[in-house]
Amino acid sequence: MAYNEHPFLTDIKVTDPTPMPDNVPKVDEVGATSAPLKSASFFIGGFCKDYNEDFMLCKNENNDPAHCLKEGRKVTRCAIDLLKKLRENCDKQFEAHWQCLDKNNHEFYMCRPEEKIFNGCVLNALNLKKVIPGSPEGQTPINLKENPIYRPRPRT
Amino acid sequence: MSNTLNTQDLPPEGGFPSVRYQRNLPKRGPSGSVLLLGVTLISAYGLYRLGQTNLERRNIPTSKLFYRDRELDREKYWSRIHLIPLLQAEMDRDLYRRTLATQAREQEVMSDVPGWKVGEKVYHTKRYVKPTVVVIDE
Numbered sequence: 001m002a003y004n005e006h007p008f009l010t011d012i013k014v015t016d017p018t019p020m021p022d023n024v025p026k027v028d029e030v031g032a033t034s035a036p037l038k039s040a041s042f043f044i045g046g047f048c049k050d051y052n053e054d055f056m057l058c059k060n061e062n063n064d065p066a067h068c069l070k071e072g073r074k075v076t077r078c079a080i081d082l083l084k085k086l087r088e089n090c091d092k093q094f095e096a097h098w099q100c101l102d103k104n105n106h107e108f109y110m111c112r113p114e115e116k117i118f119n120g121c122v123l124n125a126l127n128l129k130k131v132i133p134g135s136p137e138g139q140t141p142i143n144l145k146e147n148p149i150y151r152p153r154p155r156t
Numbered sequence: 157m158s159n160t161l162n163t164q165d166l167p168p169e170g171g172f173p174s175v176r177y178q179r180n181l182p183k184r185g186p187s188g189s190v191l192l193l194g195v196t197l198i199s200a201y202g203l204y205r206l207g208q209t210n211l212e213r214r215n216i217p218t219s220k221l222f223y224r225d226r227e228l229d230r231e232k233y234w235s236r237i238h239l240i241p242l243l244q245a246e247m248d249r250d251l252y253r254r255t256l257a258t259q260a261r262e263q264e265v266m267s268d269v270p271g272w273k274v275g276e277k278v279y280h281t282k283r284y285v286k287p288t289v290v291v292i293d294e
Contacts, residue, residue, distance in 0.1 A: 016257050
């Protein structure tokens with residue numbers, strides 16, 4: 001028997017095994033969990049800026065999921081590309097940072113030492129810098145602040 | 157008569173000692189005004205520190221006067237904003253695939269109804285409307 005269910009406000013797992021039609025090019029999904037994505041987010045934003053903005057402009061034009069599939073594939077490919085590059089160049093530092101985020105409620109301020117090492121490595125290897133948009137000019141960004149008020153309790 | 161005069165009560169030689177009716181406590185510790193000032197200073201420093209903490213954490217883009225630190229929230233927001241296209245693209249692909257599958261199923265179920273349009277919108281608009289229900293086959 002078929003019945004109606006809300007697409008997301010439900011506790012029933014709605015699965016549909018039907019594969020994508022063949023005329024749509026195949027693309028791998030990113031497959032990373034929240035912590036690595038959060039750790040790499042500023043680099044994804046910098047590295048894939050053009051693709052991301054293109055995709056969001058396309059979505060602004062028309063919200064139909066069928067309308068921006070091509071742009072969406074580019075976004076996903078770019079993100080996978082970047083994650084691969086991070087893995088190749090800064091595997092250890094990346095791992096240390098996202099493990100720290102995972103254990104600390106995804107708070108950036110809890111993982112500044114790891115972040116500093118990771119950001120330095122990425123800057124050397126991929127020439128990507130973490131920039132927080134909207135920071136007031138002439139003020140140290142929070143990730144570079146020497147003595148922030150928000151800091152982790154001393155680790156024992 | 158003379159006997160009575162000799163036994164009358166008289167003050168001692170040099171008079172009575174004075175009566176001590178005042179407490180005699182030594183002065184101890186700082187005065188009240190100093191304590192009040194100290195408490196005020198401590199509270200002022202605490203409030204200043206609280207303000208600094210709020211400025212570092214919150215993101216209030218309203219007042220130019222306090223347009224200072226408050227970077228932690230902006231950092232968090234931007235890390236999420238950077239991930240939106242990625243997550244949205246993935247979700248779109250999934251929704252597109254599901255929509256096609258639903259329409260194929262609808263085609264199959266309604267094939268013997270003449271004049272049935274598969275995937276026809278219930279809303280009179282050209283704008284895309286997100287599906288609000290999903291039909292589950294059990």
